[in-house]
Amino acid sequence: MNILALDLGTSSVRGLVLSGDAQPMPGVLARRKVNLASGDDGTGTLSGPDYRTLLVECLDELAESGQLRDIGLVAISAQWHSVLPLGRDGAPLGPVVTWLDTRPTAAEGAAGPADPDDFHQRTGCWWHRSYWSMRLPWLRAQSGTSIARFVGLPEYVLGELLEAAPMSISQASGTGLLDLGSLRWDEEALVLAGARPGELPPLWELNWHGRLRSDWARRWPQLAEARWAPPVGDGGASNVGSGCVDPSRAAITVGTSAAVRLMQRIPAGEPMPRLPERLWRYRVDHEHVVTGAAYSSGGNLFAWAQRELRLPAGDELDAALALVPPGGGQPADPRFGGDRAPGVAPAGTGELRGLSFGTTAVDILAGLMQGLCGLVADDLAVLESTIDSPVDVVLGGGAVAASVWWRQAFASTLAPRPVSHQRNPEVGATGAALVAMGRCCDATELADIGRTDELVPPTTTGRPHPQYPS
Numbered sequence: 001m002n003i004l005a006l007d008l009g010t011s012s013v014r015g016l017v018l019s020g021d022a023q024p025m026p027g028v029l030a031r032r033k034v035n036l037a038s039g040d041d042g043t044g045t046l047s048g049p050d051y052r053t054l055l056v057e058c059l060d061e062l063a064e065s066g067q068l069r070d071i072g073l074v075a076i077s078a079q080w081h082s083v084l085p086l087g088r089d090g091a092p093l094g095p096v097v098t099w100l101d102t103r104p105t106a107a108e109g110a111a112g113p114a115d116p117d118d119f120h121q122r123t124g125c126w127w128h129r130s131y132w133s134m135r136l137p138w139l140r141a142q143s144g145t146s147i148a149r150f151v152g153l154p155e156y157v158l159g160e161l162l163e164a165a166p167m168s169i170s171q172a173s174g175t176g177l178l179d180l181g182s183l184r185w186d187e188e189a190l191v192l193a194g195a196r197p198g199e200l201p202p203l204w205e206l207n208w209h210g211r212l213r214s215d216w217a218r219r220w221p222q223l224a225e226a227r228w229a230p231p232v233g234d235g236g237a238s239n240v241g242s243g244c245v246d247p248s249r250a251a252i253t254v255g256t257s258a259a260v261r262l263m264q265r266i267p268a269g270e271p272m273p274r275l276p277e278r279l280w281r282y283r284v285d286h287e288h289v290v291t292g293a294a295y296s297s298g299g300n301l302f303a304w305a306q307r308e309l310r311l312p313a314g315d316e317l318d319a320a321l322a323l324v325p326p327g328g329g330q331p332a333d334p335r336f337g338g339d340r341a342p343g344v345a346p347a348g349t350g351e352l353r354g355l356s357f358g359t360t361a362v363d364i365l366a367g368l369m370q371g372l373c374g375l376v377a378d379d380l381a382v383l384e385s386t387i388d389s390p391v392d393v394v395l396g397g398g399a400v401a402a403s404v405w406w407r408q409a410f411a412s413t414l415a416p417r418p419v420s421h422q423r424n425p426e427v428g429a430t431g432a433a434l435v436a437m438g439r440c441c442d443a444t445e446l447a448d449i450g451r452t453d454e455l456v457p458p459t460t461t462g463r464p465h466p467q468y469p470s
Contacts, residue, residue: 001072003436004062004226005429006055008078008154009234010036010098011256011299013051015058016426017067018075021446022433024426028067030058037095042338042347044100048084048092048156055157059220068222075229075436077237077428080174080282081130082153085139093143096153097135099257100296102338102347104129104138113188121274123189124173124180124281124289130341131176133192140194149199154231162210167201168230173283180283183268204230206286229436234428235294236284239263241431242396242422243447245288245440250383250391252376252410253427254298254399257340260376261292262383262391265440276382278342285435291386293379296337297350299399301368304336309361320362321405326412329366330354334375369406373413380414394447396422423448 003022007014015030032054037045062068081099084092097104106112112127113119125131129138132150140147151159151167152175158165172178177189177200185197210228211217217224232240235253238261244251245263252260266272267287275281281291311317336350352364384390393414400406400421411419424430424447434443 002070003433004068004071004074004223005426005433006058006074006076007234007426007429007432008051008055008076008157008231009256009428010034010079010100013054013058014426014429015055015062016429017062017071018430018433022430022437022439023446024424024430025067028062030061032057036098036100038100038337040348042102044098044102044337045095046098046153048096048153051096051153052157052160059223063220063222068220071223071226073229073433073436074223074226075429075433076154076158076231077234077432078152078154078171078231080171080233080235083132083135083139083175084151084153084156085143085147086149086151086156087145088148090159092156093145093147094139096156097139098153099130099340100337102129104135106134107137107141110137113192117277119188120277121272122179122181123176123186124275125176126342127192128176128341129344132195133176133189136193136195149201150195151201155201158210158228158231161212161216162228163213164210165201166204166208168204168232169283169286170233170236171231172203174233178283180272180281180289181269183283183286229432230285232284232432232435233282235259235261235292236263236282236288236290237428237431237435238396239290239431240284240434240440240443241424241427241429241447242394243444244394245443247387248391249444250380250393252380252393252395253397254372254395254406255397255428256298256300257294257296258298258372258376258397258399259292259294260380260383261290262387263288263290273386276386278379278382279386280341284440288440292383293376294340295335295372295375296340297334297368297372299397301334301336301372302365302399302403305361305365305368309364311361311365317362318404320360321366321403324362324366324405326405326409327370328363329368329370330359330363332364332367332371334368334371366405366409369403370409370413373409376410377413390417392418392420394420394422396424396427398425401425
């Protein structure tokens, strides 16, 4: 049996086929670029119907090339935190508000949780613009019509394709409305969101799988009998795909955005370790949680620099960056997109400093990349405090896979911790497949990681990284 793995990302939609051991089949990848609307006001939205079209195109491409034979399971890695308002007819009433959007604000006079710390410990989240507890009232206030219910991007897209599309426990945990212990909607969070359970998607029950609707099964008969597993939040899936499934290893993933995360096995109903005030905690599935911090900047920093700074390309850029030592580059605050929770800095917080007539575009790029390394290092230290020991680190994601210099910069900044590199760029899709098969425990053995001689020695030190208070 092969596995169809879908990655519902922010910058692209991807479909690939994996073997029964969750290894990508060589050359089998369908990809479509996503048009993300962003602006200086903090906008970060995309079109739900257009996104569905891109996914359909990926599936059509794989079907037409004969790649969907022997598919028994469909696994999905999907972005966390998105929300889409729907009318009574199920049609979108606006664009999908993604994790990147920093516009939601609390209504004037609105009160937050009665006990913010207790709320944080129960839900793993805060009363913050990143979560539905603040986003839903803001969307109602912005809407010129009555909103019947709310879904995330995965529920909308899958609701168009499957007979039913409940919200997975993993995706629900990213809304900020889920009690992580009971796996039910949190009553206080619902009050803050001004939402009734009927206005939210039903929750995906344990061991339930989706099936294609008959019209789509006729279009892709190879998938007619395939089971569709619940979507896994992209951060949790990336941890599994990186082989970071226990507290001895932290995953640092840099795709469009970036995050540092530690995964633990804590089945529903079991007590959880105390959550530090600056970290979040979400569910990977019914058995596992992931704790960490996330950043609005990642590979999008690289994309911005390539677009605006007239950088050299390919090998020429690699050679130019190689002349900048890890820790070098211009001092920079990389928070172009503002803060992710719990920070409240708005979009447009990024800074470049110390510029001179001798500053090059490569110096600026290196400074931005190094600035992100510094933010991650600070939060990794907080993560380590929860387990009272240093961790090994595995770098993963398309952005670090594409940049030797960025991998070296992380290794230098995080020294003396052992730093490895996950060579498989599709860690999210691979991780989602392992979760779907119930094989998280095998992730470390299957991951394509290891120390490589491209990484700088742990004795190398960079300049102290600047601190950016939220």
